[in-house]
Amino acid sequence: MPPNERLRVCLEQSGHTAASLAAHVGTDPKTVARWISTGRVPHRRNAHAVARALGTDARELWPSLERRSKRTAAADEDLVAVHRHRSDVSAEQWRDVFAAAERSIDILVYAALFLHEQIPGWNDLLREKAGGGVRVRVLIGDPDCEAVRVRGEEESFGHGIQSRCHLAAMHYRPLTATPGIAVRVHSTTLYNSLYRADDQMYVNTHLYGVNAYGNPLLRLKRTAAGGMFDAYTASMDAVWHTARPLEE
Structure with a gap:
């Protein structure tokens, strides 16, 4: 050129x-x-x-x-940052993103126990946001489903992921009766773990055989309709409609 x-x-x-x-x-x-x-x-x-x-x-x-095209432009502009590993983002940064939510919080994972283990008062934060009118939706993995079993084998983690799904359910179960918070269990293949707070989103990609904390993390911000942010949001919504409520 x-x-x-x-x-x-x-x-x-x-x-x-x-x-x-x-x-x-x-x-x-x-x-x-x-x-x-x-x-x-x-x-x-x-x-x-x-x-x-x-x-x-x-x-x-x-x-x-x-x-x-406008679609391509939107996709480019939605991508704010790329982190080589999920663990490169501090617990404080994660908390700040969710604490700033004013409309909605959506989480699609298998377990993501780091939220409870590294962010003090994670459940209290979700209760506080829901009490302020924020819609909170959490999707965790069904420990008995085939997709979770296969992921454990792929990551050489055995029954570890199944156990973590059980723990996630234990952590979130006290929230199921909280107005404004809905927790569901899904059995889909998790191509990406998604963490959304209003127009901000973390996308934890999944490389074959690598535990989630060691995989690349994308940070997105919604800038226009039809971009990357909307594509991942639609994926999360699709999984939500296939999932069942977590039993109290």
């Missing part, structure tokens, strides 16, 4: 250097240099950040952005 002369000129006129622009956008100087020398088009989020820093329009710098 030809060099992006328009970007080069705007950079020079702005008084920015490649290094200062990179620091402003949150990338590295080599990436900025490639945008100029190779004409590479950055992700839409970065393109708009660069345009704001340079006092111009992103489509002036990268006309091809105009040709991208």
